[in-house]
Amino acid sequence: MLERSSPRVAAPPGYWRIAWQSPRGNACSLLIERRSLVVSTGLFVALLCVCVLYLGLGSMALAPSAVIPALFGAGEMISVFTVQELRLPRLAAACLTGGAFALAGVLMQTLARNRLATPGIIGIDNGATAFAVASIVNVGVSIAPPAMALVGAATAAALTFGLVAGGGTQGYRFIVAGFGVGAVFGALTQLMLARVAIDVANAAYPWTVGSLNARHDNAVGLLAIGLTVGIVAAGFVARPLSLMRFKDATAYGLGINVKAWRFQVLMLSVVLTALAVAVAGPVGMVGLIGPEIARSLSSSRQVPFVASLLSGALVMVLADLAGRTLLAPIEIPVGIVIAVIGGPWLLWILMRPQRSHA
Numbered sequence: 001m002l003e004r005s006s007p008r009v010a011a012p013p014g015y016w017r018i019a020w021q022s023p024r025g026n027a028c029s030l031l032i033e034r035r036s037l038v039v040s041t042g043l044f045v046a047l048l049c050v051c052v053l054y055l056g057l058g059s060m061a062l063a064p065s066a067v068i069p070a071l072f073g074a075g076e077m078i079s080v081f082t083v084q085e086l087r088l089p090r091l092a093a094a095c096l097t098g099g100a101f102a103l104a105g106v107l108m109q110t111l112a113r114n115r116l117a118t119p120g121i122i123g124i125d126n127g128a129t130a131f132a133v134a135s136i137v138n139v140g141v142s143i144a145p146p147a148m149a150l151v152g153a154a155t156a157a158a159l160t161f162g163l164v165a166g167g168g169t170q171g172y173r174f175i176v177a178g179f180g181v182g183a184v185f186g187a188l189t190q191l192m193l194a195r196v197a198i199d200v201a202n203a204a205y206p207w208t209v210g211s212l213n214a215r216h217d218n219a220v221g222l223l224a225i226g227l228t229v230g231i232v233a234a235g236f237v238a239r240p241l242s243l244m245r246f247k248d249a250t251a252y253g254l255g256i257n258v259k260a261w262r263f264q265v266l267m268l269s270v271v272l273t274a275l276a277v278a279v280a281g282p283v284g285m286v287g288l289i290g291p292e293i294a295r296s297l298s299s300s301r302q303v304p305f306v307a308s309l310l311s312g313a314l315v316m317v318l319a320d321l322a323g324r325t326l327l328a329p330i331e332i333p334v335g336i337v338i339a340v341i342g343g344p345w346l347l348w349i350l351m352r353p354q355r356s357h358a
Contacts, residue, residue: 036307039297043310050314051095054321055087059328093215093279094320094334095313096223098286100276102312103230103305104269105287106294110241110303111265112174115292116346119153119273120284122178126185127156128277129207133189136204137196145207146219146278153274156181157266210283210335212320219278226275233268234305241265241303283335285342286312292345315341 011017011031019029055071056062060082062070069075070083105118119125131152132145163177189208193201206213240261243251251258273284290312294304316334319341323332 033299033301035299036302036304039294039304040306040310043294043297043307043314047095047310047314047317050317050321051091054091054094054317055083057321057325058082058087089217089220090212090215090320091317092224093212093220094316096220096227097212097276097280097283098290098313098316099309100223100227100230100272100312101284101286101316102290102294102308103227103234104272104276105284105312106291106303106305106308107234107237107241107265107269107272108287109291110245111262111269113245114174116175116288117178118284118287118291119269120282120287121175121182122156122160123180123182123185124153124156124160124178124270124273125277125282125284126182126189127159128153128274129282130185130189130192131155132278133192133204133207136207137192137200144218145216146222146275149278150271150274152185153270153277156185157270161266206333207277207281209333210281210338211333212280213331213333215279219275223275223279226271230268230272231305231309233264237261237265237268238303238305245303280316281335283316283338285338285345286316289315289338289342289345 016032016034016037017029018032019027021027052064052067056064056067060078062079062082066075066079067083070079071088073080073084101119105120108117108119108122109115111117128149129152131148135145135148159181160174160178163181164174193204193208196204240251240256243254243256244258244261244265273287276283291304291308293311293315294307298304298307315338319337320334323334323337326332
């Protein structure tokens, strides 16, 4: 938050204030919320520690003292190969998809003013999955899965918001419409898989449960670019979205064009979800767990974009690590692990009182 004021103005409670003089002689200052900075720093450190653990655990266990040099090409060749070629690309995919799902989740939840309104809950990831599977099983299309996932996510979002047109995006009508749209696309996915050869169905299977084992390198690179742009875009929509947590009349009174910003936030959430689904499949439950962790740790003054992104990446990495190691050599898809965690988490959210934004 930037402000033009006298350097002598004291910082509000809970903030640090950094003041300086601009080249034109104007007094400027930057307000940094203390709790958000501490929470984000703590989550980042925790993510780094879990990443080192992720790179060291597997069929060939490596100590942290061997993992860190291997990241830079030092140490034994087998350690370098294991870390850089086998585990690091998958770790990057886990961090990127978890961060994208969680960032899309916090955007959607804030936009709808509903903690359950994540891309996974309202059917966006099912729509992306259905269209991606259609491209794999060649149901009349030959477009690459990432592009089809984007089309599917946009279609599901348009259907869900169209069904509640005039009723707003608040309350359980919005959630029920999303469940219905997701169920339809889920049924279409199962129908397509039932009508193709078993080998083709096996190739599309990871898209239906969520897995990082069959990721596409091009999709991971596209997700990295998209998430970077998404983080910058989230910074631009942070202030309008914070005000949109209140009623539309209040936001309009504070100078926010609610309809225009709502469309931009929705498109950002859809794109992030589609890019993440193109890499990992429908693991949208991360978009529910990550933002909830961030909110429980952060203050309610602002939308916790950074904390949500880091929490989502942390959850995704831990879930994939558990799937790789718990029943080794059998691997559990990350989507199944997240579903096992997300079910009880969803019940806890429903029973837990919502924090006020006041």
